[in-house]
Amino acid sequence: MNLHRKGRAALVLALVAVVGMAFRVSWNALRDIAGAVGADDTAAMLYPFVVDGLMALALIATLVLAGDARRFALRVLGAYTVASLVLNYVHGLVPELHGRTVDWGRLADWDPANWALVLLATSLPVGSIYFGSDLVAKVLHHRPAPIPVASTNAEESTENDAKRSRADLPVSTPTPITPNTPALPRPVAVGFLKSTLPAKPLPPVDPAPVASIERRAVAAESTRPRRATGRVPAVAKSTRPKRTPDQLLAEARTVTADWPDAKVTAEGIRRAVRTSPANARSLRDTILAERAATAAEVA
Numbered sequence: 001m002n003l004h005r006k007g008r009a010a011l012v013l014a015l016v017a018v019v020g021m022a023f024r025v026s027w028n029a030l031r032d033i034a035g036a037v038g039a040d041d042t043a044a045m046l047y048p049f050v051v052d053g054l055m056a057l058a059l060i061a062t063l064v065l066a067g068d069a070r071r072f073a074l075r076v077l078g079a080y081t082v083a084s085l086v087l088n089y090v091h092g093l094v095p096e097l098h099g100r101t102v103d104w105g106r107l108a109d110w111d112p113a114n115w116a117l118v119l120l121a122t123s124l125p126v127g128s129i130y131f132g133s134d135l136v137a138k139v140l141h142h143r144p145a146p147i148p149v150a151s152t153n154a155e156e157s158t159e160n161d162a163k164r165s166r167a168d169l170p171v172s173t174p175t176p177i178t179p180n181t182p183a184l185p186r187p188v189a190v191g192f193l194k195s196t197l198p199a200k201p202l203p204p205v206d207p208a209p210v211a212s213i214e215r216r217a218v219a220a221e222s223t224r225p226r227r228a229t230g231r232v233p234a235v236a237k238s239t240r241p242k243r244t245p246d247q248l249l250a251e252a253r254t255v256t257a258d259w260p261d262a263k264v265t266a267e268g269i270r271r272a273v274r275t276s277p278a279n280a281r282s283l284r285d286t287i288l289a290e291r292a293a294t295a296a297e298v299a
Contacts, residue, residue: 023052026084029091036097036107037121047125051087054128055080061135066145069138076131083124090117248275252283253290264288 027048034047058077062070090107091097097107107117243251255272256264264287270280 026052026088029088032091032097033087033121037118050125050128051080051084054132057132057135061139064139065142073135083120087121248273248279249283249286252287256287261291
């Protein structure tokens with residue numbers, strides 16, 4: 001780990017040294033160009049920071065920004081790199097620039113080329129103000145992308161599937177039985193489960209004898225707890241008679257007589273007949289089988 005850190009530090013130091021030497025080499029060319037377009041000694045000394053300094057700023061911005069902002073920083077870096085290259089190239093072609101004997105505002109013999117070079121050299125400081133301010137603003141307002149959090153959709157989907165009603169599942173699992181249906185031309189397998197499980201009757205418990213209470217002048221409320229008798233009140237008992245599988249089937253046939261096949265579902269039968277989901281599925285399968293058999297005979 002220490003060797004890795006030392007290697008990275010040495011690489012960064014070497015890069016800084018190379019950049020510093022390259023900046024020093026480019027210094028004379030940019031300074032002479034600035035003096036040729038009318039800058040005084042102080043402005044000519046600062047001119048290299050305008051071009052090469054903005055290149056360094058754009059390079060740092062490309063390492064921080066992302067997306068469109070990063071592409072903008074790369075364009076600025078490329079544009080100023082090309083501009084610095086052109087000015088250094090012109091400085092090498094015009095020997096008079098080395099001794100500062102060139103005419104003021106004259107960088108090339110051909111007028112169109114001279115106008116373009118002067119425009120380039122004089123526009124770089126203004127561009128540095130604009131593009132440098134924009135890059136700094138983008139870096140200051142940049143927010144790193146948040147780390148994605150593992151989604152819990154899979155768990156929610158599993159929970160929803162577990163809570164989903166099983167009344168309309170395509171596969172019926174009850175054990176089929178054959179009811180006595182003389183109206184059918186052939187026996188059809190039907191599966192039924194009891195809608196409610198009967199409660200096991202509890203043996204009656206005789207109430208314990210209670211001693212008579214003497215009459216007093218003031219009636220006092222007894223604090224003795226009552227014993228449980230084990231009997232179910234008549235009001236709490238269900239008054240609905242239990243239906244046999246044949247009765248459930250007959251009632252389902254009557255209810256669904258006018259229903260189309262698409263409407264004959266376990267959930268619809270369960271609500272109409274008021275039975276359990278298992279019985280509703282069995283009734284659905286039986287009624288659909290009867291309709292299929294009737295249609296086959298008619299055909």
